[in-house]
Structure formats: structure tokens, C-alpha cells
Amino acid sequence: MTLRAAALSLETSSYDSFAQFEKRLGFVLKAAEGTIDSDFFTRVGLRYINAVPFAPSEVKQWVNPALVSPLGEGTFGDVEEHWQRVRGPTTVGGYCFQHGLGTDPQAGRREYILDFDFYREDVTIPETLSIVRQLHDQEYAMFAWSLGDKAKEHLGPSTLKK
Numbered sequence: 001m002t003l004r005a006a007a008l009s010l011e012t013s014s015y016d017s018f019a020q021f022e023k024r025l026g027f028v029l030k031a032a033e034g035t036i037d038s039d040f041f042t043r044v045g046l047r048y049i050n051a052v053p054f055a056p057s058e059v060k061q062w063v064n065p066a067l068v069s070p071l072g073e074g075t076f077g078d079v080e081e082h083w084q085r086v087r088g089p090t091t092v093g094g095y096c097f098q099h100g101l102g103t104d105p106q107a108g109r110r111e112y113i114l115d116f117d118f119y120r121e122d123v124t125i126p127e128t129l130s131i132v133r134q135l136h137d138q139e140y141a142m143f144a145w146s147l148g149d150k151a152k153e154h155l156g157p158s159t160l161k162k
Helices: 018-032 065-072 125-146 149-155
Strands: 002-004 007-009 040-053 083-089 094-104 109-124
Touching (some): 018 125
Antiparallel strands (some): 040 109
């Protein structure tokens, strides 16, 4: 967690559930109310970055084929780099979805990265938790859509149900 007079950031590399994250965020917001020199945030965002093991022959099983068909079919041969960025509005605010090939520097293996950033601008402190919940719901729907059948099977129905 980072807390400054004009900003607050809560980052975690893992957690058991969104409810657990939401509770932690609520605690941080309560503590920040007296510290932050404002009654609103210029931007509230929720970002998830997921890495899926990458093998060209299996990528369409792990990631939605609509996103990776050329890679799975070998259209471009052995690809070193493949990235796409999609940005647009939502009913809550906006989103930026980036996806493509990356390399895990520690393991030295290629991965398919699914990077979701949902946000809203000009959010009052009292409405922040509600907005974060709505951002999470929209982000989760896009995450579930971006997965292939093998990833959904691996995660199991309890993880993918709302």
C-alpha cells in the first residue's frame, strides 16, 4: 500500500477472494479519509494481470480462440512478439485490455498475458467501494470471456461462477 497526500494505491500479487481484497480496501479508504487532501479521487482503477503458459499448439485451448487464432494456427510462424490493445467505455467508466506474448524472466518461458485495467474518473470517497465492486464485476466478465475451454476446466466452475 502507498498513501500520499494526493493518492492512494493498494497492490497485491495474490489474494483468496475479491471479498478479501474489498475488505482490505475498505480499511485503507477509512484510514485515508483523514490523510488525503481531497474528497474525491481523480481516477479509481482496478487492474488484473494474468499469465497463461504459452505453447502455440495449445494456446487456443487456454485463451479464447477469438484472441489467438493466428498464433494457434501458425499464420505468422514462430512469433516473438504479438500484442493487442483495446480501449473503450463501459457503463461504469472505461477499460484498457492488453493481451499478447510475454516472457517470464525468472522462468525463461513464454506466457500469454491478459492485462485488464478498468477505471472511472472523479469518484467521491464514499462511493469508491461501490465503484470498485462494479469495476470488478465488469472486469471479471471480460476475464471469463477471454479464457479458453482448458483454462476454464483448470480453474473449475467454483472459480468462474459469479
